[in-house]
Amino acid sequence: MRWLDVRRHSLTKKGETRGRGSHLSAEGVALARLIGSGCGPYGRVVTSTSPRAVETAIAMGFAVDDVVEMPSGYVDGEIAKHAQWGWTEPYGRLAEIVRQGRAAAGVAGSHRAIWAGTLGEVAEGGAALLVGHGGAIELALVACLPDEAHALWGAPFAHGDGVRLGFADGRFVSVEFRRAPKLPG
Known part of the structure; x- marks a missing residue:
């Protein structure tokens, strides 16, 4: 079995300080450091091309091996931006959308291929x-x-939230959610 830890990027700057690619805020760096102190080691680290994702991995304490263009999960006509936060059972709703086999299913398949490919060299x-x-x-x-x-999976991913997936015989076989800790103070 091999393992894939997937994390949502950490907290970003807001307002005029946000910048292009929305870089991490000081709180985001602190949160990523806290998360990183309890995980790893990793045989491979991959992030999206967005600065906030790269910065999260580095602040966690891990060198980035590759950056990959990852399509948005918000698909015109199927999933509005941040819609998952208003749904009672977000994962059940997303599963229904994927089963419809339209554009969102293609995006989901692209991510599944990226995730499985990330494990290819591990x-x-x-x-x-x-x-x-x-x-x-x-x-x-x-x-x-x-x-x-x-x-039963609960809430969508907040900043720093993660999941550990087990991968065996060419497929994902288990899931364990790892919610981000609260920053002290």
Whole structure:
């Protein structure tokens, strides 16, 4: 078995300080450091091309091996931006959308391929880290584990939230949610 830890990027700057690619805020760096202190080591680290994802992995204490263009989980006509936060059972709803086989299913499949590909260079028993974005992570999760009890998975991914997926025989076989800790103070 190999393991894939997927994390949503950490907290970003807001307002005029946000900047292009929305870089991490001081609180975001502190949160990423706290998360990183309790995970790893990783045989491979992959992030989206967005600065906030790269900065999250580095602040966690891990060198980035590759950056990958990752499509948005918000798909015109199917999933509005941040819609998952208003749904009672977000993962169940996303699973229904994926089963319809339209554009969102294609996006979910793209992420599943990126996630599985990230593990391609990881030794048996090893782990990889992937840092991505809210909206896309939730969509990919239901595609990776289509037969799970999605209604029990809870809330969408807040900044720093993660999941550990088991991967065996070319498919994802288990999921363990890892919610971000609260910063002290």
